[in-house]
Amino acid sequence: MNTDYRLVTDVQGIREYLGYAADVAFDIETAPDDGFREEEKAALDPAKAHITGCSFSRDEGTGIYIPVAHLRGKNINKEEFLLFMREFLTSPSINKIAHNIAFEAAFFYFCRIIIQEPCYDTMCAAQMTLKSSYEFRKLNESGLKRLAEDICKEPLPSFTSVTGGKHFDELDAQDPETVRYGCADSDFALRLYHIFKNWFERFLPKHGRIVAEMESPTAVYIGIMRVNGVPMDIPLMQARQEEARKEMARIRDEIQMMIGDIEIGANCSTNAFKNYLFKTLKLPVLKTTESNREAADDASMILLQDWCRENRPELVPLFSLVQEYRKWGKILSTYLVGYSRFLNPVTGRIHPNMMALSTDTGRFSCNSPNLQNMPRATNDPVGIRSLVKAPDGMVIVSCDFSQIELRVGAFYCRDEVMLRTYRTGGDIHAMTTSVIFGCTYDEAQDKHRDGYKEQRTIAKNVNFGTFYGLFPKGLQKTLKFKAGMEKSFEECAEIIDNLKAGYKGLTAWQDETKALAARRMYSETWLGRRRYLPNIQSDDWGKKSFAERCALNTPIQGTAADILKMAIVRLLRGLPEHDYLKPILQIHDELTFLVPEGKVEEAVAFIRECMEEQPFPEFDLPLVAEASVGRTFGEMEELGD
Secondary structure, three states: OOOOEEEEOOOHHHHHHHOOOOOOEEEEEEEEOOOOOOOOOOHOOOOOEEEEEEEEEEEEEEEEEEEEOOOOOOOHHHHHHHHHHHHOOOOOOOEEOOOOHHHHHHHHOOOOOOOOOOOEHHHHHHHEEEOOOEEEEEHHHOOHHHHHHHHOOOOOOOOOHHHHOOOOOOOOOOOHHHHHHHHHHHHHHHHHHHHHHHHHHHHHHHHHHHHHHHHHHHHHOOOOOOHOOEEEEEHHHHHHHHHHHHHHHHHHHHHHHHHOOOOOOOOOHHHHHHHHHHHOOOOOOOOOOHHHHOOOOHHHHHHHHHHHHHHOOOHHHHHHHHHHHHHHHHHHHHHHHHHHHHHHOOEEEOOOOOOOOOOOOOEEEEOOOOHHHHHOOHHOOOOOOHHHHHHOOOOEEEEOOOOOOHHHHHHHHOOOOHHHHHHOOOOOOHHHHHHOOOOHHHHHHOOOOOHHHHHHHHHHHOOHHHHHHHOOHHHHHHHHHHHHHOHHHHHHHHHHHHHHHHHHHHHHHHHHHHHHHHHOOEEOOOOOEEEEOOHHOOHHHHHHHHHHHHHHHHHHHHHHHHHHHHHHHHHHHHHHHHHOOEEEEEEEEEEEEEEHHHHHHHHHHHHHHHHOOOOOOOOOOOOOOEEEOOOEEEOOEEOOO
């Protein structure tokens, strides 16, 4: 395709090109600030970089490039440019299209501009379209240059080949190659928008709506979270590192007093240690790896410790020490040292990568580092969450959907007992206790009753697997490793039988859902987010069984994820009027913010309003967002209604 790319250096020129276009693609180029010119990837960090130029495309094959901060050539007036961008990015009549809109959202949020709907992320669209009969594109297959070549059949030059190792702001703004490279990104984002939009209309209209109305605004919110970052108590982090090292050294000395000069490494998983267990001590191999070798993971240590209680009681303390050593090793390597590697020296915060489309059910994931796996207080001797500390004058506010997956499951299976429990504000764990143990609902709530704690613990563990197809052996394993409870196969089978008898709608929904997925070879959320399951028709029992569990998991976990993202879209709409509210994290069913101390009540009311709104007309159960506040993430106090 012939292209018409040109340079524009004033706002009037931008307006003349855009006219009254309803769909406009845009893209920014960035370069590092002084002091970070030698740092790799500094140009991707709003705290270390600046917008160098911006391009627009309103018609395929055309585009304009606006230099903003080039060191050579004429630039647009920056203040006038940002005023225009505020108008453009918040316009309700222009669909703002970008490839990886989270990146643009981050840089413009740094300039105090919040992109508003309608907006469209062609990277999200790529991940919601099929690359084969049963497989969606992954994030690493959704880069603009790869899609331009694979879908548009037009290869684009690499950044390095254009810049020759320079930063983008070192290129001459008036050079045709600078203009061409800058415009191409917007042009091809627009081309992909039209291609994906047509594909969705033809093959998966519901995915098209999800991309436009949910995933694209969510991507903007991700960019905002990334800029705000997670504030850390750095002195406390350093002190805790030293404490962890001392504790590991103490435990290591105790272990070596018992086993002698055997190298245990940082995690008690060296070959020397495994040889000591299985060859020197001749302990039984109770679990193997996929390659059929002796397993030495945490579950293996628990199994060996249980075996030793009956057969080698003198070795029981060794396995307790090993588990303790490993726990401290994980705390040190994953959290204390691991998190410190990602501290931004400019902000003093961690700015993790949040991804909204990297799981099959649509749930968020996080890396660099993974702040979603911070341990709870019950399994954290150091207090990792307390390392997240609000700046002076601010507090951390967290709002968590209460039992969202259980509520969604009740909505799906239409069991009258479950529905009544939630509609009346009842306690689902108490109801499940009464169902599986044959006591009354009031007795199940009596904390002073004999067996209360054990039965409620079992009920909670049962509830979290209720909709996904519980089996006696799986429940037995869950209770052992997650709750420390020994229950026989027969006892677990009875619990499941009682559950099915008490929740009569459960089994019928499970059977219908699996049968429907087997016919379609996919499962989907209420809003139509699809997950293909070709193995659901497999002759291999293991593959078929896993696919059936996915068929049950996807509607519930995926619909819960969709409900959370719908809340995020509402939050994004209200952020300009609540600009004091700083989103910083998303963990499972929880949204976390930094809020000025005097704004907590107002902030919580707004967040709850966004989260508790009916997500779609058919959803007939109340949603509850439980709020908590604290100076650190580890010391949060619940707030009442």
